[in-house]
Amino acid sequence: MKRSKKFSLLALLAAIMVFTAACGSGEPAKGEGKGGNEKAELEGSVVIDGSGTVYPFMAKMAENYMTNEQEGVSVEVSRAGTSAGFKKFLVKDGTDFNNASREIKDEEKTEAEKLGIEAHEMKVALDGLTFVVNKDNDWADDLTQQEIVDIFLAEKDKKKWSDVRSDFPDEPIKTYGPNENHGTYEFMFEKILEEKALPEKINLQQDYSTLVDLVSKDKNAIAFFGYGYYASNKDKVNAVNVDFGKGPVEPKVETIAEDGDYAPFTRPVFTYLNKGMAKEKPQVLDYAIYTMNNSQEVAKETGFAPLPDEDVKATVEALEGLK
Structure with a gap:
């Protein structure tokens, strides 16, 4: 029993x-x-080009999407630069997305209209323009906003470090930055330098990796690019803290926000979706929605400040409306 x-x-x-x-x-x-x-289960390709600043964010997003979401979709991410990327986006059978570290220009909108391309703007994160120096530079830990402007414009005879502050070394300043293909160059020119032309002596480069290498080998160098790229190269260069009038502010995710202490040098970064491609290729729209739903997490992982919840929600709702 x-x-x-x-x-x-x-x-x-x-x-x-x-x-x-x-x-x-x-x-x-x-x-x-x-x-x-x-x-x-989707298949096919998603083609993305554009901003070198946005590249680390979008490359990580693409990796996550192909690994965790849609193994049958190939997401190709390149980094020609914002302006060069728009040239690839605004053509017949162009790229599906263009990453941009600035908003689309009026002339680019006009070109899109001529071609019948609807460019849908997607703000994906916030970035802080960051100024970096050589690891052996032990004097320029912090600079005022005006000192940075004077250095890059070589104004008021600011050609040597000692011209900036008397206790700085009597050595020539070497200035570096991204070239005109990049939205970061345009942000610097338009917003920081108030459209005053950069002098010929500045060394402008296409690749951010080249800028990091040049600064890492030149004790008297100073360069600018997005915070995300600095965050992945902290072992090679140092960031300059910027005094906007209330004391030096360190560029970091916590200060890079529209209302943060680093706000004067903060900017939104974008990707632009070709709405026609989204309607023709379901994987393109799916990737766009996935990007926004995961933007906050990937932003923090790749050196960007995440967008507020309400911004993400509004963009996702707009994308869902394209179905």
């Missing part, structure tokens, strides 16, 4: 285990939506 009861109990436990497994844990498996709904 005892043996029979023991057998019945074991059978009951086995039945419960089978029922539980059949019901599942409540968590959707890969390829399923919330509530267990199967998500369509």
